[in-house]
Amino acid sequence: MNEYLKRYIELKKQFVATNNSPDSVRSLYAFKEELEYMEEEQAKEVLVDVYDLLDFKKDAYDLLCQIGNRSDKKTLKRLGTLKDYAENWGNHYAIPKPKTPKEKQSEKEQRLQLGLPTFRYHPDPLDTGAFDESKEGVVCDCCGKTTHIFYTNPFFSIEDIAYLCPECIASGAAARKYNGSFQDDLSLDDGVDNPEKLDELIHRTPGYSGWQQEYWRAHCGDYCAFLGYVGARELRALGVLEEVLDDSMWDEEEKEMIRESVNGGHLQCYLFQCLHCGKHLLWMDFD
Structure with a gap:
């Protein structure tokens, strides 16, 4: 087993064990960016796996087309699967790279320079x-x-x-x-x-x-801050999936829909955060 594959297996274990935690996603992104500069065949093979895990389906398919052994049945089967995803999804549903506190602060400073009100x-x-x-x-x-x-x-x-x-x-x-x-x-x-x-x-x-009538969440006697459009992958990457499910607004069937939601899909979730206690809340609707 080569060193690239060993690192990928460890990072994938961390990713799965922590339920797509922000740190595990950032680690995979750092590994992806490192591999993208490599010319070794073994590095490129592992890069296909990293692309696939992060749901860069088009990138995974394009790279496997370049380096894959088409006489190998497993490679052909994987190419067929990735082709379907690449044609229907592209990279649209790739897991976003979580921003660090430093990056968030830098963005706020840039917005202030633009003169954007608070x-x-x-x-x-x-x-x-x-x-x-x-x-x-x-x-x-x-x-x-x-x-x-x-x-x-x-x-x-x-x-x-x-x-x-x-x-x-x-x-x-x-x-x-x-x-x-x-x-x-x-x-x-x-x-x-x-x-x-x-x-x-x-x-x-x-x-x-929103897809339908927009709805604004409230908590602790005040309206919440709207943070953006999300699906289950984004919620896992932010580490707040279980937190938003802990909400009496949703029954078990609706919670399962949230767990399977895709940002930009037929069921869209909208993320809010309480300005006082910090709790994250969702609204969702269908197209």
Whole structure:
């Protein structure tokens, strides 16, 4: 057994034993990046296994096509399996690389440099796709100024609005001007009695885009922060799958659906976190 294969087996054991923990996923990514610079045949063979384990199905298939022995029946069978995944999934469902605390802090600093306001209930709106960037810039419909960051998610108003800048959302100017909201005030968890918190959520917080009607979770007497779109793999990588299943909102059948969910699939999960105790919560819907 070569050294590359030994390392892969140990990393896979750690990955399985810890239920896809963030540290185990980061270790696999580091090994993947190391192997990608190797020219040895043995390294490339193991790289196929690493790609496959992390669900980079297209990369695994493409590499095996290059190095695989097509006279070997096992190789041909694996190529057939990987081809189906590669054609239907590509690398779309690859397990994401968890960010370190240092990387998260660096991203926050970059967002501050961009002048992006702080949104209490949606802390990383660029990361979640609530905002997009334009090098040329677009004109905000609310203030009339050119902005290089603009809103992309639902805004509920009578008028059809093309572009809103982060500042007009954060100040409430957009909601006031168009008598609109970024979240339906009836599609929320109960338990928040402060009207100022409701106002901040629906009038001054960028929303998210769901398959059906978006719903906002609450905990500890306050609305939660929206963290992004996830499936079971992302939840395992973040180490919060069992935590989100510990929720009286879900029955056993729904919990099983969450365990089998795929980010971007027919059942989409949306991840929230309590601002006070840190508990993670989900909402989910179907396309």
